[in-house]
Amino acid sequence: MKKLFKTHAANQQNNARPTIAEKLKIAEELRDLQEKLAPLRAANKAEKAKGKVQTRIKTR
Amino acid sequence: MERTFAVINQMVADGVIENYAVAGAIGAMFYVEPFSTKDLDVFVLTPEDQLVLEIPGLNYLKARGYTEWRNEGIVIEGWPVQFMPVANALEREACEKAQYHDVDAVSVRVLSPEHLVAIMLQVGRLKDLARVDMFLAQSAVDLEELSDILDRYGLSDRFAEYSKRSTQ
Numbered sequence: 150m151k152k153l154f155k156t157h158a159a160n161q162q163n164n165a166r167p168t169i170a171e172k173l174k175i176a177e178e179l180r181d182l183q184e185k186l187a188p189l190r191a192a193n194k195a196e197k198a199k200g201k202v203q204t205r206i207k208t209r
Numbered sequence: 210m211e212r213t214f215a216v217i218n219q220m221v222a223d224g225v226i227e228n229y230a231v232a233g234a235i236g237a238m239f240y241v242e243p244f245s246t247k248d249l250d251v252f253v254l255t256p257e258d259q260l261v262l263e264i265p266g267l268n269y270l271k272a273r274g275y276t277e278w279r280n281e282g283i284v285i286e287g288w289p290v291q292f293m294p295v296a297n298a299l300e301r302e303a304c305e306k307a308q309y310h311d312v313d314a315v316s317v318r319v320l321s322p323e324h325l326v327a328i329m330l331q332v333g334r335l336k337d338l339a340r341v342d343m344f345l346a347q348s349a350v351d352l353e354e355l356s357d358i359l360d361r362y363g364l365s366d367r368f369a370e371y372s373k374r375s376t377q
Contacts, residue, residue: 170312172239176244177244182245
């Protein structure tokens with residue numbers, strides 16, 4: 150049990166502190182995702198401008 | 210991105226630029242959790258009293274086949290890089306005091322977290338202030354050191370204003 154706890158704690162610490170290389174890789178993936186989504190977002194924005202898409206706001 | 214850093218290091222080794230320091234979002238990611246960004250901002254040290262009329266190293270990069278421009282940056286190994294000559298005393302100090310970090314096998318010169326936060330407060334766009342939040346929430350700055358920089362560059366009021374807004 151103690152060993153399991155130690156492993157878990159170590160994993161948590163590792164997960165909380167990714168290396169700089171890992172963080173930059175994530176940034177690269179996020180950038181690629183943003184680029185992939187850009188045409189979809191633009192299309193959605195255009196539809197919204199035409200009033201074809203309604204954004205419903207839940208008030209309660 | 211390591212290859213991008215390697216090209217910039219080579220520019221220093223070849224004497225094209227005196228020195229550099231990574232700033233902006235990528236610089237921030239050396240200290241806080243990653244987030245999305247489109248480009249790499251690099252401060253470049255230039256002689257103090259010289260007017261800079263062109264982007265440092267542009268011809269060097271062109272000669273090596275880096276000719277594509279994206280998001281106002283020259284694309285180096287897939288990342289648009291904006292080379293920004295230091296524009297004021299704070300940026301100059303930040304660039305001079307930058308430290309090396311290792312990214313895999315590549316050494317990268319990066320602004321200190323305190324200088325990054327001071328510059329974000331100085332620039333003051335919403336996205337900069339959101340990043341200041343990240344640094345403070347993730348305890349990524351030495352507050353005494355930050356306070357010293359803010360005092361010296363007349364940014365303490367900006368920080369007070371930011372703190373007031375963020376607690377509202």
